Structures are given as structure tokens and as C-alpha cells.
Amino acid sequence: xxQVSDLTxxxxxxxxxxxLSFSVNKGDVVxxxxxxxxxxxxxxxxxxxxxxxxxxxxxxxxxxxxENPIEVKKRIGYLPETPPVYADMYVREYLRYVAALKQxxxxxxxxxxxxxxxxxxxxxxxxxxxxxxxxxxxxxxGIAQAIxxxxxxxxxxxxxxxxxxxxxxxxxxxxxxxxxxxxxxxSTHILPEVEATCEKVIxxxxxxxxxxxxIHSLATMEKGHQRLHVRLRKDVSDLKSVLAGVSAVTSxxxxxxxxxxSIDLAGGEDVVESISSLIVTQGFGLLELTPAKRDLExxxxxxxxxxxxxxxxV
Amino acid sequence: MSGTLTILKKELKxxxxxxxxxxxxxxxxxIFSWVFPIQLNLFSQLLTNYVxxxxxxxxxxxxxxxxxxxxxxxxxxxxxxVVPALTMKLFAEEKKLRTFDLLLTSPVTSLDIxxxxxxxxxxxxxxxxxxxxxxxxxTSLLATLNWTPLLIAFAGIFLxxxxxxxMDLFASSLTENTIAAYIISIMFNLSIWFIGIGAEVVDSxxxxxxxxxxxxxxxxxxxxEGTIRTNGLVFFFSVIVLFCFLAERVVESSRxx
Ligand SMILES: Nc1ncnc2c1ncn2[C@@H]1O[C@H](COP(=O)(O)OP(=O)(O)OP(=O)(O)O)[C@@H](O)[C@H]1O
Ligand SMILES: [Mg+2]
Numbered sequence: 001x002x003q004v005s006d007l008t009x010x011x012x013x014x015x016x017x018x019x020l021s022f023s024v025n026k027g028d029v030v031x032x033x034x035x036x037x038x039x040x041x042x043x044x045x046x047x048x049x050x051x052x053x054x055x056x057x058x059x060x061x062x063x064x065x066x067e068n069p070i071e072v073k074k075r076i077g078y079l080p081e082t083p084p085v086y087a088d089m090y091v092r093e094y095l096r097y098v099a100a101l102k103q104x105x106x107x108x109x110x111x112x113x114x115x116x117x118x119x120x121x122x123x124x125x126x127x128x129x130x131x132x133x134x135x136x137x138x139x140x141x142g143i144a145q146a147i148x149x150x151x152x153x154x155x156x157x158x159x160x161x162x163x164x165x166x167x168x169x170x171x172x173x174x175x176x177x178x179x180x181x182x183x184x185x186x187s188t189h190i191l192p193e194v195e196a197t198c199e200k201v202i203x204x205x206x207x208x209x210x211x212x213x214x215i216h217s218l219a220t221m222e223k224g225h226q227r228l229h230v231r232l233r234k235d236v237s238d239l240k241s242v243l244a245g246v247s248a249v250t251s252x253x254x255x256x257x258x259x260x261x262s263i264d265l266a267g268g269e270d271v272v273e274s275i276s277s278l279i280v281t282q283g284f285g286l287l288e289l290t291p292a293k294r295d296l297e298x299x300x301x302x303x304x305x306x307x308x309x310x311x312x313x314v
Numbered sequence: 315m316s317g318t319l320t321i322l323k324k325e326l327k328x329x330x331x332x333x334x335x336x337x338x339x340x341x342x343x344x345i346f347s348w349v350f351p352i353q354l355n356l357f358s359q360l361l362t363n364y365v366x367x368x369x370x371x372x373x374x375x376x377x378x379x380x381x382x383x384x385x386x387x388x389x390x391x392x393x394x395x396v397v398p399a400l401t402m403k404l405f406a407e408e409k410k411l412r413t414f415d416l417l418l419t420s421p422v423t424s425l426d427i428x429x430x431x432x433x434x435x436x437x438x439x440x441x442x443x444x445x446x447x448x449x450x451x452x453t454s455l456l457a458t459l460n461w462t463p464l465l466i467a468f469a470g471i472f473l474x475x476x477x478x479x480x481m482d483l484f485a486s487s488l489t490e491n492t493i494a495a496y497i498i499s500i501m502f503n504l505s506i507w508f509i510g511i512g513a514e515v516v517d518s519x520x521x522x523x524x525x526x527x528x529x530x531x532x533x534x535x536x537x538x539e540g541t542i543r544t545n546g547l548v549f550f551f552s553v554i555v556l557f558c559f560l561a562e563r564v565v566e567s568s569r570x571x
Binding site for chain 1: 332423
């Protein structure tokens with residue numbers, strides 16, 4: 001559906017992206033991951049036909065973005081970094097305008113607008129001036145304008161920025177609901193977002209693709225390595241020596257208190273089992289034992305910053 | 315083309331539903347309500363004097379010259395400063411607030427964008443000219459008027475407003491800063507009048523002709539006097555087309571930066 005090859009963009013002497021090539025199949029949801037300034041927004045702007053690249057080509061649904069921009073733009077819904085909303089318009093009026101711009105047939109505009117409003121929960125503000133909306137609501141209007149024409153391809157630049165947790169969850173559900181018929185590219189810094197919504201990730205750093213794969217294979221790149229968080233009832237001064245007998249344990253680190261520890265291990269479920277039984281038989285009062293979802297985070301940090309994280313939340 | 319219409323409709327609404335526009339209309343009508351009766355009064359005095367003394371130039375005795383043309387020159391002065399205020403936001407603000415991204419990623423051409431905005435601006439100018447036209451119209455309750463030259467004169471000022479709108483739209487496309495757009499626009503609007511002055515300064519006959527042809531005042535005064543000349547109309551429309559074309563180029567080039 002989307003083909004990008006050798007895409008390069010120079011801002012003056014500054015190279016923002018460097019020979020990017022990738023392709024996205026119809027119905028895929030692809031996460032664009034990368035640190036600040038990696039070139040995610042730049043790539044998206046080129047695919048949407050917002051600006052031309054310095055070299056290389058991009059095509060959407062078989063149409064070259066530069067030779068046939070109108071055909072491409074008809075098929076794309078785009079949410080830029082700043083939602084492109086007019087402060088002096090009413091939410092509904094604005095969505096109608098965008099639908100008309102995107103060449104939705106006149107008799108279908110109301111239906112499409114209703115649909116977009118419903119999907120982004122804008123019902124209660126649809127008669128309000130956009131100027132008076134909070135940041136999160138403006139972001140939602142931005143998402144609504146991207147989906148209002150029911151485009152084949154959705155390009156969302158950090159779609160959940162500024163939304164409250166409930167909305168974040170709903171937008172993720174929306175994205176999941178759209179996959180299949182729609183091809184979606186979304187950029188984000190938030191890893192759980194990628195894990196929750198995308199099948200495929202493209203990690204870029206300094207304008208180059210450093211990894212491109214399915215979530216599953218990226219996450220299991222370091223197969224067999226995992227981290228466990230344990231929470232105990234009693235203070236344990238040295239868990240390391242307790243677990244010394246399990247050879248698969250590579251390191252044991254102290255958490256927030258002596259009741260919380262993280263254990264890195266190389267091995268499968270049998271190792272986890274022996275660790276838990278060991279703690280239980282020692283009578284430390286095992287309250288919690290959770291495998292930490294650190295895989296993608298680690299992969300991400302390693303690939304982009306070339307370092308291994310010490311775990312913890314992003 | 316449907317893109318042009320969509321944008322035109324949206325921008326026209328943006329003008330006519332905006333309180334600022336009505337404030338401007340109100341101010342214009344305040345000015346005319348003050349100036350116009352004075353002019354009428356002067357004119358009637360002139361007429362009374364004429365009965366007693368003969369030395370007054372005869373064209374001063376025509377209400378068209380005596381009152382309406384004065385009003386038009388005031389209107390022109392107002393347009394020089396008001397049209398930039400209307401057009402400055404058309405591109406500059408869109409660029410600054412990033413709403414321009416929406417237009418540039420919608421299935422519309424740069425020409426659609428420029429034409430939609432241009433005709434909307436011209437439509438707003440129409441509103442202003444119409445407000446001014448209400449004054450001669452009200453005079454028709456008191457006196458019988460010769461409608462043809464009056465209408466031609468107002469059409470002339472409307473065309474000049476269209477020229478301003480084109481130049482100011484171009485100015486707005488050049489920058490992200492609305493204040494800068496406003497100032498550049500006024501420079502454009504004034505400079506097209508100064509070209510007329512060139513006609514008086516230049517010595518050579520050919521030079522004078524060129525300046526005269528490029529001068530807005532030459533062409534406007536013909537229209538204002540109630541005569542339609544083809545080369546005048548050609549001049550107005552070519553300036554409009556030129557600046558719309560330039561604005562289109564600027565919009566198109568923003569995709570290449
Ligand atoms: N208009 C511009 N002029 C000059 N340089 C630019 C421009 N836009 C972006 N850049 C540069 O291009 C590089 C990539 O920017 P881009 O906005 O694509 O990054 P990003 O991956 O979207 O980052 P973020 O996560 O912060 O949104 C950056 O180094 C940035 O400084
Ligand atoms: Mg970005």
C-alpha cells in the first residue's frame with residue numbers, strides 16, 4: 001500500500017532522513033518509533049505529500065506522491081504534530097469543511113461527520129468553538145479530521161499526545177478497530193502504545209532505519225532473557241545469596257525497598273518456577289511475581305542510544 | 315475546482331461571520347455618515363452660489379463629480395488600509411497556526427487554494443464597497459441620479475479593491491507574521507499609486523506612456539468618470555492574474571522547502 005524507497009530529506013545542510021526504504025502492506029498498522037529529532041515527522045510529511053523529498057520516491061496505493069499528489073491525498077487522512085484546527089470554527093462545522101475538502105460526496109458528509117464525532121467522543125463539544133476547547137479535545141478534533149473522510153491510509157503523528165488515559169485507551173481501541181480495512185502509520189515515543197496497537201515497528205534513529213520487524217520478533221530478539229519483579233512481605237537483606245543456587249539468574253537488584261527486587265535471568269519458565277518455589281520455601285511471604293515487560297523498551301534504547309536500560313518505566 | 319468552492323465558502327463565512335468585519339463596516343459607515351452629508355451640503359451651497367455667480371467650473375456642478383467622486387476617493391483610501399487587514403490572515407495566520415498543513419495535504423491544488431482565498435477576499439471587498447454604495451443610494455431618495463456612471467464608478471472601485479486583494483493575498487503568502495503581511499500589503503497598495511506619480515516626473519514621452527498605463531489612477535479615473543475602456547479593464551485583470559499567479563507559486567514552493 002505504501003512504498004518508500006531511498007527517501008532523503010535535507011533541510012539546508014542538515015540531513016533529516018537518509019535513504020529510508022520500507023513498505024507497508026494494506027491493512028497493516030505500523031508504529032514509527034524513534035527518539036526526538038529522528039525524522040519521524042519528516043517522513044510522514046513526505047508520504048502525505050506535504051513536502052517533497054530531496055531524493056527518493058514514495059507511493060501510496062500505487063500512485064506516486066509527487067506525480068499524482070491529488071490521487072494520493074484523496075486516500076490519506078493525516079494528523080500532523082499540531083492538530084490543524086481553525087480556532088474560529090465550530091467543531092462540527094470544521095469537520096464538515098474537512099470532509100468537503102477531502103471530496104466526500106455532498107450527501108454523505110453529514111453521515112461521515114457523525115461517524116468521526118462518535119469515534120472520537122466529540123459529541124458533547126460538537127457545537128462549541130474550537131478556540132474554547134482544551135488541548136486534549138483539540139487533539140481529538142485533529143484525529144476526527146484525519147478519519148472523517150474514511151481514508152484508506154491513516155498517517156497519525158503522535159496521535160495520543162495530550163490525551164487523558166481513558167481517551168488514550170479509546171484511541172488505541174479505535175486504531176485497532178480501523179486496522180484491516182485501513183492502513184495505518186503512527187509515530188510515537190510511547191512503547192506500550194506500539195505494543196498495544198501495532199503489528200510492525202520501524203525504529204528510526206538519526207534519519208536511518210535501525211530496525212524493521214514485527215513486534216513479536218523484535219521483543220524476542222534477546223530470546224530467553226527476562227526480568228522478574230518480586231514483591232515480598234518480609235524485608236530481605238540479601239536476596240542474591242538466596243538465589244545463588246539458581247545458575248540461570250544473572251543479576252539481582254534491589255528495588256524501592258528491601259521488599260522489592262528485580263531478578264534478571266536467562267532461561268525459560270522452569271527457571272521462574274524454581275525461583276518462586278525457592279522464595280516460598282524460604283518463607284519470605286511472596287506477594288507478587290511479575291515478568292517485567294521490558295523487552296521492547298530495551299531493544300528500543302539499545303538500538304537508538306546504544307545502551308542497555310536498567311529497566312523501569314519510561 | 316470543487317476545492318476552490320469549498321475554500322471560498324469557508325473563507326467567505328470566515329469574513330462575514332467575523333465580528334471584526336462588521337466593526338470595519340461600521341467604522342466605514344461612521345466615516346461616511348460624517349463626511350457624506352458635509353459633501354452634500356457643500357454641493358448644495360455650490361449650486362446656490364452658481365445661481366448668483368458664474369465662475370464655477372461646470373463639471374463641479376454635477377453631483378457625480380461634486381459628491382460621489384469625493385466619496386470614492388475616500389473609499390479608496392480606506393480600502394488601502396482595510397483590505398490588508400482582511401487578507402493578512404489568509405495565508406500568514408494559516409502558516410503560523412499550522413492549519414496550512416491541512417490544505418497542503420488535502421486533494422486540492424495550490425491554484426484551488428489561492429483562487430478560493432482570493433475570491434473570498436474579493437467577496438469581502440464587495441461588502442465594504444456595498445456599504446459605501448448605500449450612501450449614493452440613499453441620495454437617490456432626494457434627487458434623481460444618473461445611474462450608469464455611478465454604477466460604473468463603483469464597479470471601478472470594486473475592481474481596484476480586487477487589485478488590492480490580489481496584491482495583499484500575495485503579501486500574506488510571503489510571511490508567517492500577520493503584522494508583517496499587513497505592512498507589506500500597505501506598501502504594495504501605496505506603491506501602485508506612486509507609479510502614477512512617475513508619469514508626471516518622467517520626461518520622455520514613451521516613459522510617460524508606460525507609467526501612465528501602469529498607473530492605477532489613470533485607469534480608475536477613466537472608470538470613475540463613467541467610461542469603460544478595454545485597456546483599463548485589461549490592466550486591472552492582468553494585475554489580479556499576475557499576483558494570484560505569484561501567490562500560487564509561493565504556495566507551491568512551500569512544498570519544496
Ligand atoms: N523545517 C525544518 N527546518 C530545518 N530542520 C528541520 C525542520 N524540520 C525538522 N528539522 C530537523 O529534521 C530532523 C528530524 O525532525 P523530525 O521533526 O522529523 O523529528 P521527529 O522524529 O518527528 O522528532 P519528534 O519525536 O521530536 O517529533 C531534526 O533534526 C530537526 O531538527
Ligand atoms: Mg515529530
